[in-house]
Amino acid sequence: MATTDEKRGPFDYSNDPVRPSPHLLVRKDEPFNAEPTLSALVRRYITPVPEFFKRNHGPIPDLDASKHTVSVEAPELPSITSRRFNMSELRQFPKREIIAAIQCAGNRRDGLNKLAKVKGVIWAAGTIGNATWAGATMRDVLLAAGVPEYDDPAVRGWHVSFEAIGECEEDRVYGSSIPLWMAMSPNRDVLLAYEMNGATLTRDHGYPIRVIVPGVIGARSVKWLDRITIQPAESNSFFQQRDYKILPPHVRENELAEWWPRLVALQELNVQSVICEPTEDQSVNGGPLTIRGYAISGAYWRMHVSVDGGRTWKMAELYNTSPSPERHWGWTLWALRVPKLSIDAELVCRAWDAAGNTQPELPVYNYRGVMNNAQHRIRVLPSSKV
Template sequence: GPPFPVFTRQEVACHHSDADRVWVTYGSDVFDVTDFLELHPGGKSKILLAAGGALEPFWALYAMHKQEHVLEILQSYKVGELSPEEPPQPSVGDPYAEDPPRHPALKINTLKPFNAEPPSEVIAENYLTPSPFFFKRNHLPVPLVDPAAYRLHVQDACGRTLSLSLRDLKRSFRKHDVVATVQCAGNRRAEMNALQSTNRLGWGIGAISTACWGGVLLRDVLVHAGYQPGDEGHVCFEGLDRDQSGTVYGASIPLKKAMNPEGDVLLAYEMNGEELPRDHGFPLRVVVPGTVGARSVKWLTRISVGPEESKSHWQRKDYKGFSPAVTWDTVDFSKAPSIQEMPVQSAITEPSPDASVTPGELTVKGYAWSGGGRNVIRVDVSLDGGKSWREAELTGEEQLPGRAWAWKLWQLKASVPTGTKQLNIVCKAVDSSYNEQPDTVGPIWNILGVLNNAWHRVRISVGE
């Protein structure tokens, strides 16, 4: 095509609002992203921060934009190039320089922010996931917190703010241990993306892990702050991770869940008997058993109670479920409730799709879990794509009825007859309410790529 028109940075700067069109630069290219504002998964207000200027300082923080599928979207809005006389943008320091070291076995989905999951074969090796292999889902850089200076701010029932040190928390409240599985709403999004792209982070089957969390009950802290069991409302949490515009990670849960003596919501300072690792929220995080991972706010700095849910982007504009018919043009975020309890889930961790399987003895392994404290009562496994089924053997700790916060691991020993060319392994779990998983992804596909709990399928060609 014809060469693009050339602009100065000053000309680009004139396009900084809807009315003047919104232009941004990246490298030496100029883009008119006005038509993308409403479609942006991170929200319109975020792009407006960069309006009229360079994306680089923002994308240094939200570095998951530096992926092919995002850059392709950007390219489609190109309207020009910067004049070669324009000096390049000064390079920005790496906001992720203080992130902790991680285990090299993790499969990285995005490096900055750090989003990674354990390899499939590792997931079901341990009932309690060793912390280095526990999936990590960060939206921002990991904050560096001095535990001596750390304070938890709790807004009390009279509107005052209590300030609690770690020592206060450990001294004033009884310690509880809760074994709970944490699952991201985006677990298994890659299978949704394979059907139709959601333009969002592709997770495999590993955005789920289980730990023994040690800490104090949120309920005890709320009672100390003057709240009563029958009170209505939402408990809002804020993390210490924030971006240049001061946006902090935040989320909320119903007060009823927090105050429920059988809800087991924890403010955790230990994970698997050790100090909470930095990636998992050091020095203090929320763990909301049975509830989507997004509400288990890490690096917790503030708790407040109010009539409304958290105003955070991640409470209001993300982590909601929509009909497959809803598009970015028609989505109305106020129409869907925030995801809290999760549906029944299971996946095959072994054999992995690229494993070499030969006729003879075969062990199929996996995990199964359901939200809301519902126990997994059964896992059915098929080797022929769902024509015939067998029941898997379940393992896991005994859990109280209605408080089954942790997954079940399962396995099935099968024999693969000689002459078998292909195995089409399928699993599906049933929870204590007899909820079952849908058989395919199509009918539950959604623009955010959340809540994928379709039957998990692994196709394997059998060698000689």
């Protein structure tokens, strides 16, 4: 598969899908990494597949669904016999459909890169998307494979490790893990998904089967799923052990090896909101103007928007389609109509979750540029000045 070409690196990207979207900003061609413009992103509650961000660590696998299987193994649990599920077996489990926003841990990395140089693809605020996902629940598949309930002393505190098929730049294959309680808990809605927005998954998004872990950084929603392992410890993967962690502000490249083992692997997402319209430095007239954006912080929350740099705040109108609070994984779109804007207005937004957590006023630097959820601030230029 990988024909080494000196000029192009060790991997062959020539079989990657063709991706037609005028709203996608390509941050890197090989591996393919792209995010939509913010004004495209905020236009629809369900993000269309072509405009959904693509985050890759290698060439896109080109799998044959009729031959593909997913193995479930638990080498340290004698009661379990390894088994493989093919796609038609996975489709025989009850089909669960959920709406879930998936966000990359590196979303808004550009904001941290302004503080000091960060390592990673310099994403803006578009590496988030809100889709419907359908498939078997991880719970059903693990129970069918004989995995005990997560409360069973034999597996309490264990983890579920996922491995993808395909080549990967940083490790042997792409891998990640989540705690077993999360994988098995009925109200966490972890899926083995084969559909996105009502259609078969596209290659870019994990065809024929991927993990969806709602409420957790996108890195754990492993695409092109090959292997599930139930094990006492977290995944040994680069992406669990040595990446996707929040480094202290002073740590740089030469201290990574020392710090990585001391830090916890990221899972749950923090409170987040972003202004998508208007955009930074957009020229607008003095008003009226509608400010729009997205937020993720569960179903029950408040959205504050300021047009004076954070001195005063107004509550925005919210739009989401939450079925019930404990199963709310979708994002919320919000809007605030402002009658008048001052010259050089600084727009700021901050979301609050049900517990009263909110976004920090200013970003705190970390070298890998992850989990930036500082209040989103943009300046607009009144058109009279332009």
